[in-house]
Amino acid sequence: MSEVFLNGKFIGVVSDAKKLTDSFLEERRKGKIHYSINVLYEGALDQVNIESSRGRAIRPLVVVKDGKPMLTDKHIEQIEKGELIFSDLVKQGVIEYLDAMEEESALVAFFEGELTPEHTHMEILPLAIVGLCTSLVPFGNFNQSTRLNAGSKNQKQALGLYAANYLVRMDMDVNILHTPQLPIVKTIMHDSSEYEKHPSGQNVVLAILSFDGYNMEDAILLNKASIERGLARSTYYRPVISEELRYSGGLIDEISIPDKDVKGYKAEHDYRMLEADGIIHPEAVVAEGDVVIGKTSPPRFLSSLDEYNLTTSSRRESSMTLKHGEKGVVDFILLTENVEGNKLVQVRVRDQRIPEIGDKFTSRHGQKGVVGLIVDTPDMPYSASGIVPDIIFNPHGIPSRMTMSHLIELLGGKAGALSGRYIDGTSFESENHEDLRKELASLGFREDGTETFYNGRTGEMFKAQIYVGNMYYLKLKHMVANKVHARARGPIQLLTRQPTEGRAKEGGLRLGEMEKDTFVSHGATMVLKERFDSDKVAVPVCVKSGLIGYYDKRRDRLVSPIFGEGADMEYVEMSYAFKLLLDELKSLGIYPKLILKEKY
Amino acid sequence: MKELFDDYKDKLPTVVLEEIEALAESRNLNKTQVKKVIELAYEEYRNSMIEPGESVGLISAQSVGEPGTQMTLNTFHFAGVAEFNVTVGLPRIIEILDGRKNISTPMMEIYLVEPYSKGKDIKTIAESIKQTQFKDIVKEINLDITEATLEIKIDFEKMKRLGLNEAKLGKVLEKSLKGFTLKLKDDTLTLKSKGKQDNIAELYKLKEKIKSVYVSGIKGILQVLPVKREDEFVIVTAGSNLKDVMKLEYVDKTRTTTNDIFEIQALFGIEAARQAVINEVYNVIENQGLNVDIRHIMLIADVMSFSGKVRGITRYGVVSDKSSVLARASFETPIKHMVEAALTGEVDPLTSVVENVMINQAIPVGTGLPELISKVK
Numbered sequence: 009m010s011e012v013f014l015n016g017k018f019i020g021v022v023s024d025a026k027k028l029t030d031s032f033l034e035e036r037r038k039g040k041i042h043y044s045i046n047v048l049y050e051g052a053l054d055q056v057n058i059e060s061s062r063g064r065a066i067r068p069l070v071v072v073k074d075g076k077p078m079l080t081d082k083h084i085e086q087i088e089k090g091e092l093i094f095s096d097l098v099k100q101g102v103i104e105y106l107d108a109m110e111e112e113s114a115l116v117a118f119f120e121g122e123l124t125p126e127h128t129h130m131e132i133l134p135l136a137i138v139g140l141c142t143s144l145v146p147f148g149n150f151n152q153s154t155r156l157n158a159g160s161k162n163q164k165q166a167l168g169l170y171a172a173n174y175l176v177r178m179d180m181d182v183n184i185l186h187t188p189q190l191p192i193v194k195t196i197m198h199d200s201s202e203y204e205k206h207p208s209g210q211n212v213v214l215a216i217l218s219f220d221g222y223n224m225e226d227a228i229l230l231n232k233a234s235i236e237r238g239l240a241r242s243t244y245y246r247p248v249i250s251e252e253l254r255y256s257g258g259l260i261d262e263i264s265i266p267d268k269d270v271k272g273y274k275a276e277h278d279y280r281m282l283e284a285d286g287i288i289h290p291e292a293v294v295a296e297g298d299v300v301i302g303k304t305s306p307p308r309f310l311s312s313l314d315e316y317n318l319t320t321s322s323r324r325e326s327s328m329t330l331k332h333g334e335k336g337v338v339d340f341i342l343l344t345e346n347v348e349g350n351k352l353v354q355v356r357v358r359d360q361r362i363p364e365i366g367d368k369f370t371s372r373h374g375q376k377g378v379v380g381l382i383v384d385t386p387d388m389p390y391s392a393s394g395i396v397p398d399i400i401f402n403p404h405g406i407p408s409r410m411t412m413s414h415l416i417e418l419l420g421g422k423a424g425a426l427s428g429r430y431i432d433g434t435s436f437e438s439e440n441h442e443d444l445r446k447e448l449a450s451l452g453f454r455e456d457g458t459e460t461f462y463n464g465r466t467g468e469m470f471k472a473q474i475y476v477g478n479m480y481y482l483k484l485k486h487m488v489a490n491k492v493h494a495r496a497r498g499p500i501q502l503l504t505r506q507p508t509e510g511r512a513k514e515g516g517l518r519l520g521e522m523e524k525d526t527f528v529s530h531g532a533t534m535v536l537k538e539r540f541d542s543d544k545v546a547v548p549v550c551v552k553s554g555l556i557g558y559y560d561k562r563r564d565r566l567v568s569p570i571f572g573e574g575a576d577m578e579y580v581e582m583s584y585a586f587k588l589l590l591d592e593l594k595s596l597g598i599y600p601k602l603i604l605k606e607k608y
Numbered sequence: 609m610k611e612l613f614d615d616y617k618d619k620l621p622t623v624v625l626e627e628i629e630a631l632a633e634s635r636n637l638n639k640t641q642v643k644k645v646i647e648l649a650y651e652e653y654r655n656s657m658i659e660p661g662e663s664v665g666l667i668s669a670q671s672v673g674e675p676g677t678q679m680t681l682n683t684f685h686f687a688g689v690a691e692f693n694v695t696v697g698l699p700r701i702i703e704i705l706d707g708r709k710n711i712s713t714p715m716m717e718i719y720l721v722e723p724y725s726k727g728k729d730i731k732t733i734a735e736s737i738k739q740t741q742f743k744d745i746v747k748e749i750n751l752d753i754t755e756a757t758l759e760i761k762i763d764f765e766k767m768k769r770l771g772l773n774e775a776k777l778g779k780v781l782e783k784s785l786k787g788f789t790l791k792l793k794d795d796t797l798t799l800k801s802k803g804k805q806d807n808i809a810e811l812y813k814l815k816e817k818i819k820s821v822y823v824s825g826i827k828g829i830l831q832v833l834p835v836k837r838e839d840e841f842v843i844v845t846a847g848s849n850l851k852d853v854m855k856l857e858y859v860d861k862t863r864t865t866t867n868d869i870f871e872i873q874a875l876f877g878i879e880a881a882r883q884a885v886i887n888e889v890y891n892v893i894e895n896q897g898l899n900v901d902i903r904h905i906m907l908i909a910d911v912m913s914f915s916g917k918v919r920g921i922t923r924y925g926v927v928s929d930k931s932s933v934l935a936r937a938s939f940e941t942p943i944k945h946m947v948e949a950a951l952t953g954e955v956d957p958l959t960s961v962v963e964n965v966m967i968n969q970a971i972p973v974g975t976g977l978p979e980l981i982s983k984v985k
Contacts, residue, residue, distance in 0.1 A: 524965065525666055525669075525670065528663050528666050528961060528965075528971065528973055528974075529663050529666045529667045529670060530974065531661055531662065531663060531973055531974015531975055531976075531977075532974060532975065533970050533971050533973060533974050533975045533976025533977075534970065534975060534976070536965070536971065537968060537969070537970055537971075537976075540965065540968050541968055543968075544968060581968075582967045582968060582969075583966070583967060583968035585966075586966055586967045586968070589966075593946060593950075596946070596947075598946060598947070598950040599950070603955065
């Protein structure tokens with residue numbers, strides 16, 4: 009007797025488990041049981057598991073009977089004619105979905121050629137063992153799996169054309185690549201995923217060589233002329249959003265040019281680009297700090313006194329400005345209402361991004377890198393035929409990572425570009441690279457893809473032959489323009505008087521606990537003291553009570569909190585954070601008494 | 609010559625002087641030559657010493673802490689024996705430095721005297737050291753509800769291997785099972801309550817209790833494994849009981865050891881415990897293929913043991929000795945320290961590093977150490 013479990017719960021016993029699973033499969037292939045329900049007989053435990061729960065990853069396979077796939081030429085013919093679609097094949101039991109559990113009972117053939125009577129299933133396509141992004145890596149079967157992972161991960165961050173209607177959309181953080189292209193070296197997935205509708209890279213001429221050390225540690229070099237011709241240009245879109253909020257008491261925000269008597273009024277200069285409705289005009293060139301949407305809000309706390317105060321308006325300034333480090337051109341303005349019926353204004357700012365040092369690029373093989381130098385074209389190495397590469401890639405990135413596909417794509421790209429055709433680089437079923445070599449040779453190039461190169465500065469011939477070819481390169485969304493940050497002086501926090509944190513707030517880089525320890529272990533006392541004096545204050549301390557007093561400006565006197573004016577007071581230098589700690593201790597009811605002593 | 613060495617008696621370590629003396633003899637050096645050697649040695653020695661104001665503690669912490677980030681693999685398994693693994697790596701270091709009384713995997717290395725160390729009766733010795741509980745020599749235990757008896761089938765073969773007989777077993781059981789009658793028939797032992805006849809609950813409790821009754825061996829030794837090291841046999845054990853193992857006559861008392869520092873402290877005193885801390889920490893670091901100068905570890909061991917008993921580097925241990933309230937509060941549980949300091953009216957002399965960093969004053973370390981002796985008028 010075998011036990012039967014449905015979704016892990018015991019539901020009964022059967023005398024013949026084999027019969028149960030066999031008839032189950034038969035019924036499922038007939039379509040009488042839903043295709044997403046899976047079954048497995050576990051011999052060791054003598055139990056039948058049936059799974060119908062949600063969240064199981066299932067994948068389609070061709071059913072094989074007696075060493076023959078159920079999918080016949082007739083089916084394919086019908087599909088080509090449009091008489092059959094994929095779901096019909098599932099209904100007919102030609103293709104079925106297995107989950108991780110049922111896969112245990114399946115023997116899956118990779119190619120049709122290796123089918124034996126023992127096989128129960130066959131891959132629809134060898135490429136189907138990998139996912140969507142991974143199947144976009146050409147010649148992926150020549151790679152280590154970790155590189156494939158890296159390659160497919162990188163592709164997700166590439167700039168391209170994410171949606172054709174981007175001009176009428178208001179998405180946050182959008183990047184559009186200016187002249188995207190289809191890759192010369194394609195895989196079958198580029199066709200089936202309609203990659204031509206949302207391409208995300210460009211075909212470039214790539215040379216593999218070191219250059220002055222500016223492409224050390226995965227950096228790449230860009231040809232200045234290529235950039236000037238528009239290589240890897242993109243536009244960054246970002247909306248500024250503001251709405252007229254309603255507050256209790258019938259008060260409401262107002263989108264308009266703020267009056268000068270509004271609390272927190274900025275300089276007149278900052279509002280210069282606003283039109284009468286308080287919103288900036290399209291195609292205005294804006295930079296950090298410029299007001300994009302002028303807005304005023306009602307006062308935060310309405311005290312009874314203010315209501316009789318007729319002389320000044322107590323409204324607050326709450327305009328939307330461009331944040332620190334942002335710049336661009338006003339692209340599009342949307343005036344609408346939100347769900348609550350409040351006025352909603354969205355202003356989209358665009359910024360052209362020309363590749364610069366520090367921008368991140370990648371090929372499709374996990375060979376990501378950052379631009380190390382934009383080389384003046386006259387300095388670029390050139391080939392015997394006068395070809396100047398767009399990108400110079402460092403050969404040291406190859407041996408340790410073993411991305412063979414990177415090298416094969418370069419060769420394939422070259423052959424494809426020269427003979428004017430797309431190359432099929434689908435993993436496991438790609439064009440033979442030996443044939444590509446022969447094709448290259450027949451086109452009058454060296455079959456190994458190398459060419460003689462000359463030093464652009466001296467005109468000397470390089471002793472080595474340089475591997476050069478065409479390759480699909482992607483610009484990734486991590487651009488320095490969004491990340492550069494430095495600070496010498498800047499804003500401080502109100503509470504601790506220490507520098508603010510983070511790029512958006514123009515903050516400092518924290519010298520933390522462990523970094524502090526390095527100064528201590530070097531015995532560099534004064535360096536440490538100086539580094540940590542960002543919140544240095546000199547406060548008057550009452551010698552008798554040991555408490556911090558204050559300076560009374562009107563009477564030009566120091567005042568002790570206990571002994572009042574005229575008490576013996578001394579200025580003491582300390583970090584403001586420590587003064588804050590003393591205050592917090594006082595709030596706990598602890599009396600922190602400072603005992604003063606002459607230093608010298 | 610003699611007076612020359614006497615001059616440097618307090619200036620150079622004895623080992624160094626002895627070495628020079630031996631050298632002078634073997635090389636036949638005259639007095640001026642020896643003097644030169646000693647002077648050079650003294651200069652070298654002085655240059656090698658840590659300078660005043662060096663933050664040795666922090667440097668030790670960094671020197672142990674940085675390799676700690678690279679440590680991998682938490683446990684080490686002995687081949688073949690289930691439930692016999694040893695905590696190594698970072699968890700072990702944390703355990704030692706925290707001064708935990710109950711370590712996660714106590715372990716002993718028992719060295720033997722000849723001829724046992726060459727393999728004589730090694731299996732019997734190992735088995736006899738291992739703690740045997742009643743459940744280890746029992747095949748099955750049945751609770752007979754109708755008769756209100758416990759029927760226990762005993763594995764005599766196993767008993768024989770452990771060197772036990774019926775009489776000995778009976779003695780042990782009678783001692784720990786008062787109020788019950790024992791009857792042995794063939795291999796079945798029947799237990800019956802002397803008092804109330806049908807107290808099943810009592811009997812059920814007994815069934816659980818009897819399993820863990822100590823029968824023979826050394827208490828605390830849970831597993832034994834004889835291993836061959838170079839050309840002698842060593843018994844590695846899981847579980848530790850140094851005191852009782854040392855009583856056995858076939859044990860080499862000079863080399864047998866445990867990884868339980870507190871056991872060593874109880875048996876041999878604080879100096880041995882200090883050395884045990886050093887050995888244990890150094891072994892872990894070495895096994896990870898890392899390299900830390902032993903003096904860093906010695907310093908840590910000194911800090912842990914200078915009070916006379918081993919204390920961990922925790923807020924209950926050595927940190928509680930810090931004179932500064934602020935320093936203690938910045939380590940752990942600040943509110944507790946602040947409130948207690950307030951209640952007792954504690955004065956913080958601001959003599960150490962942490963508190964001076966907090967108030968942004970020069971720290972008394974390195975270049976911040978020197979002060980003026982004379983008062984400025």
